Amino acid sequence: MEAEIREIRDHISRHPPFDGLTDDLLDEVAGAVEITYFKAGTTIAERDGSVQALSYIRGGAVEVYRHNGQLYNRLGEGDIFGQLDLLRGRPVRFPVQAIEDTLLYLIPKPVFDRLCATDEDFADFVELSGSRLKSTVEQSQRDNDMIATRVRRLISRLPVMIEESATVQEAARLMTEHDVSSVLLLKPGNDDDSDRMFTDTEGQQWLLTGMITDKDLRQRIIAAGASAQTPLASISHDKLITIQSSESVSEAMLTMLRNNIQLLPVLHRRRPVGVVDLSDIVRYETNNSVYLVSNIFSRISVKGLARLTPEVRASFVRLVDEGATSRMIGGAMSSVGRSLMRRLVELAEADLGPPPVPYCFMVHGSLARNDQSIATDQDNAIVLHDAFEPKRHDDYFRALARQVSDGLHACGYPYCKGGVMATNDLWRQPLARWKRYFRDWIAKPDPQGLLHSSIFFDLDAVHGEARFVEELQDLIATRAKASPQFLAALxxxxxxxxxxxxxxxxxxxxxxxxxxxxxxxxxxxxxxxxxxxxxxxxxxxxxxxxxxxxxxxxxxxxxxxxxxxxxxxxxxxxxxxxxxxxxxxxxxxxxxxxxxxxxxxxxxxxxxxxxxxxxxxxxxxxxxxxxxxxxxx
Amino acid sequence: MTAVIFGARQQQASPTWAEYFARQAEACKSPALKRFYAAGLPAEERPIGDVPLVALDFETTGMDPLEHAIVSIGLVPFDLRVIRPSAGRYWVVKPPRPLTEESIAFHRITHSEVEHAPPIATILDEVLSALADRLVVVHYRNIERPFLDAAVMAAQGEHCLFPLIDTMALEARWERRGRLQGIKRLFGIQPASIRLADSRTRYGLPHYSSHHAKVDAMATAELFQAQMARHFTPDTPLSDLWL
Missing domain, CATH: 1.20.120 (Four Helix Bundle (Hemerythrin (Met), subunit A))
Structure with missing residues (x-):
């Protein structure tokens, strides 16, 4: 290939969609490129002009405009334009102008057509105009189903193995040397029928016969007064239970619980790849939001709850790492957030005594939508029973709101800057008053007021009389759709x-x-x-x-x-x-x-x-x- | 003032390029040269936007056409609209004298590359037919013009001269002339470099890593398009541009 073609090829091969082409196709593209230069400010493609080639920006920058002259896109080095018009075989729809001095590589239509015909990824890229949103989202959902945390994720080292003809003392030395609490037993073999038969990296065949643990050494050797020279093969041990590396962590946990064992050898097909310890699983599950929720309810103070903040974050990171969807993560983090709130209300009630009238702690924003991420403000309110009398009861609820809000702040949910919190007198009101709020917002939508209050239109109960909030949801659902004015303002x-x-x-x-x-x-x-x-x-x-x-x-x-x-x-x-x-x-x-x-x-x-x-x-x-x-x- | 007197004398002394071409088409014995000159020239008032062009670049063993020789030739046809690298040509040729080490450093073509290359005489006809009908664009005409003339003279005993556009000379018009440049010089301010790579930078053209006759021909074509876009129009007559 000649040097100038290599120059062209090197550049295009670094940018999508060309980065995915085979070498042969790349050569073909580079060999067909024509070059043209545009001074900054000049028109590159005029509306309704003919399109003979795909344009690739080698240097400089261009802008693409809509019919009405509105900016549609700004493109730089390595970007392409003209693909949609080429595909549809129509004249230029969106005019293009150089906003910097620009050098273009033109890829003639016949080559472009061949690329579309021979390379599916290229075709997808230009067809969707660089859009892969749908397939990306679907792909990550598929990946997530697949990884559902395989047990192999918990393996941190290769298994330690010893021939069963060795003595107990040799095994104990080996275990000490490697700082492990178990060792797998092997004997040379050629019994192809056994599903315990495997070939090591040097091609030697072994039969996996069992496992010796610290507990075995204690029970079967020391307690039984046996000699340190006892051959391993002669210690009776239980039937070996194993798990495949592709099984899920929860399956591994169930297997251990079912068989009452602490250590479980993990096999890849027949080859031992590691041993998982029940404590590994417990440690792993500690970051699990389900575990976290149960841990929240066992805390007896705000301080104790606040100390869980790192664990909340760890479980968030873990969900993201595992490739969970935003919907799953949002759901999990919301249940953590709700649990924290519930626990804080419980602690406050324990401190202040039972509430004088029934009430409901209500949330807005992300918690109501069940799409909470990390680092979100608190948005909450209290709906009181209509028997509420401010003079007699409000001291209690003001104190309750204060404790919960302060607690949330301490646990990493900062105060709401807009003041949407139950500590605000406006948002600590009887049900009838709340209904009036919503009726007013819907009947007399003042855009400025709505801007402030639209946060209330995502709402859910967290603690107490959920029916209060349901009544509000019903009111909104029936009234809003009947008010075009409200919908228009919203x-x-x-x-x-x-x-x-x-x-x-x-x-x-x-x-x-x-x-x-x-x-x-x-x-x-x-x-x-x-x-x-x-x-x-x-x-x-x-x-x-x-x-x-x-x-x-x-x-x-x-x-x-x-x-x-x-x-x-x-x-x-x-x-x-x-x-x-x-x-x-x-x-x-x-x-x-x-x-x-x-x-x-x-x-x-x-x-x-x-x-x-x-x-x-x-x-x-x-x-x-x-x-x-x-x-x- | 010498330059002006020299220019005036040259104008008096020499015929127009069209007259020279007509005379050479008659006089030349070599069929290739005859054909080259017979293809003729575009009229000097033709707008540059209409004229087919070809960018030409040589790698040589040095700067002196009498002492040094061409080792590679790259050319790329283009016009003001589009440059066609794939329609270009590239030849490595074997110089009459063996390469010296310092000449390899100069043009980066190695012994093994030229060992099996043809002598320039055998490919000259092809070069001439690729240049015929097109106006040649080079960067620094004092290499391509004398070296090609010398090579043709050595092979066929006749002159090969033609008008060409020199992107370096064009660049000098803006970067080296005018009162401001004179004042700058007076104050010891270095004038801007008009070498190919430096000139390209001023037009936002990319840096090419390889040093190769065809890459440089392509780079020259791009530079000329950029110069035309910035300083001229497609209607500029050839007489304003060629030398």
Whole structure:
């Protein structure tokens, strides 16, 4: 290959979708490239011009515009454009302009067509215009099913093994030397029929005959007064119980409990690969959110609960590491959060005595939606029985609210900056008053007021009389959908926070073309997406609080085409999991987890998917404007 | 002021390029040269945007056409719209004298590469036919012009001269002339480098790692497109550009 073709090839081979091509196809592409230069400010592709080649940016930067002149995308070195027009065989739809001096590699249409025909990944990439959101989300869900924590994850060392012709003393020495509490027994063999037969790395065949543990040495040698020279083979031991390395951790635990054993050899097919100790499993399960929840309820003080904060974080990191979906993680972290709150209320009640009137501790925001991540503010309120008399009872509930709120703060759920907490007198009211609040918000939607109060439209009971909150949910579900004015106001609020257009080099690219150094993925992605979903959910009278549940009900009600809700669901999942992954990384790096993400910390694939998720959100916001128009406008 | 007098004298003394081509087409004995000159030249008032171009680059064993020789030739056809590296050509040729160590450092072509290469005389016809009908673009004409002329003279006993566009001379127009440059020189400020790689940087063109006649030809073509985009229009007549 000639040097200049190699120059071209080296460059394109580093960028998607070319990075996945075979060498032969790469050579073909590089050999067919034509080159052209555009000065900054000149038009590269005019609307309705003909498209003969795929454009690849070798250097410089370009902008792509919509029909109305709005910025559609900004592309830099290694990016491509023109693929959709080429695929559809149509003239240029979105004009392109050089914003820096730009050198383009043109890949002629026949070569482009051949790439699409021969390389499926290439075809997918250009067909979806770099979008892989749907397949990424589905893939991670599949992966998650598969890994469900195999027992091999708990193995930290190779098994220590000894021939059973050796003496007890030799075994004890070996175990001491390796600092292990068990040793596997082998004898040379050639009995192919036995399922205990395996071949070691040197090709020698062995039969796995048993295992000797510290306990055996104590019981069968020392207590029995046997000689240290006793051959291992002569100690009677129980039938060896083993587990396959691909079995789940919980299966391993069950096997040990069922057989009342502490140590379990792990085999890969027939070859021993390690021994797991029940304590390994217990240690592992300690980070399990189920274990964590039961641990929460055994704590007897706020201090004790606050000390669990590292474990809460560890279980979050573990869920992320295991590749759980955001929905699973959100569910698990929410049950941890609720348990903490319940325990704090129980502790407060134990301190203050029984409540003078029935009440319900209510939560809003992520806890109500069951999508809590780490590092989220507390949003809570108290709904009191209508028999509540402020003068007689409020001292009690004010104190209760204070204790719970302070406790949450101590446990890593900071005070709500917007004051949505039961400690606020406004949000510690009898049911009738709460009903009036909601009726007023729905009947007289003042956009400014709603902006402040829309947080209350995600609500759930955590402790006490759950029926109070259910009554509120019912009221909202029936009234909201009958009030176009309210829905329009809520919809308008949902447009307040817009997503960025995507990324450009190491910057966040805003809709108006400006650059930012980082993006708050919660404020610019997840929260506005939840806002959009909430409007539709209330519009169809759904009582669901979780985003995914709401989307299901929106689909069933036929409020949005099925394809649309799928897209929203993929976008929600992807934005949420990216946020969680970055937070888990922050925790592992010993930083305080937050919601700001720097573009340089986002991989190429994530960039494409994030861009698409932002696009889904942006389209959904535009649709909302049209679906719930403001009356009289 | 010498340059002006020299230029004026040269203009008086020499015929136009079109006249020279017509005369050579008649006079030349070698069929390849005859064909090359007979293909003719675009009229000097033709807009550059209409003219097919070819970027040409040589690697040589040194700077002196009488003493040194060509070891490789790269050319890439293009026009103001598009550059076609895959339609280009590349030859390694065996110089008449064996390579010395310092000449290898100069052009980076090794003994083994030239050992089995043909002598330049055998490929000249191919080179000439690739250049015919196109206006040649080089970076620093004082290599390609005298070396090719010397090689053709040695092989066929006749001159091979033609107008060419020199991207280095173009670059010098902006970077080396004008009053501001004079003042800068007065204050001892180094003028900007007009070497190929440095000139390219000013137009945002990428850095190429290899030193190779065809890569340099491609790089020259890109530089010329960039110079045209920044300083000229496709309507610029050839007479403003060629030398």
């Amino acid at each position: 919809a308008r609020n949902a447009l307040g926070r817009t997503p960025p257009l995507g990324f450009f080099r190491t910057f966040v690219l805003e809709q108006d073309g400006r650059h930012n150094n980082s993006i708050n993925i919660k404020r610019r992605g997840i929260a506005p997406l939840n806002d959009v979903i909430r409007v539709h959910a209330l519009g169809v009278g759904s009582r669901a609080q979780n985003g995914f549940d709401r989307l299901d009900e929106i689909t069933q009600a036929g409020a949005l085409p099925a394809g649309q809700t799928d897209k929203l669901s993929y976008a929600l999942e992807f934005l949420s999991i990216v946020r969680m992954r970055h937070q888990a990384q922050e925790i592992q790096d010993d930083h305080e987890p937050h919601n700001a993400i720097q573009p340089e910390r986002i991989s190429d694939t994530e960039r494409h998917n994030l861009k698409e998720a932002f696009q889904v959100l942006s389209n959904a916001q535009n649709f909302l404007r049209f679906r719930y128009p403001s009356p009289g406008r």
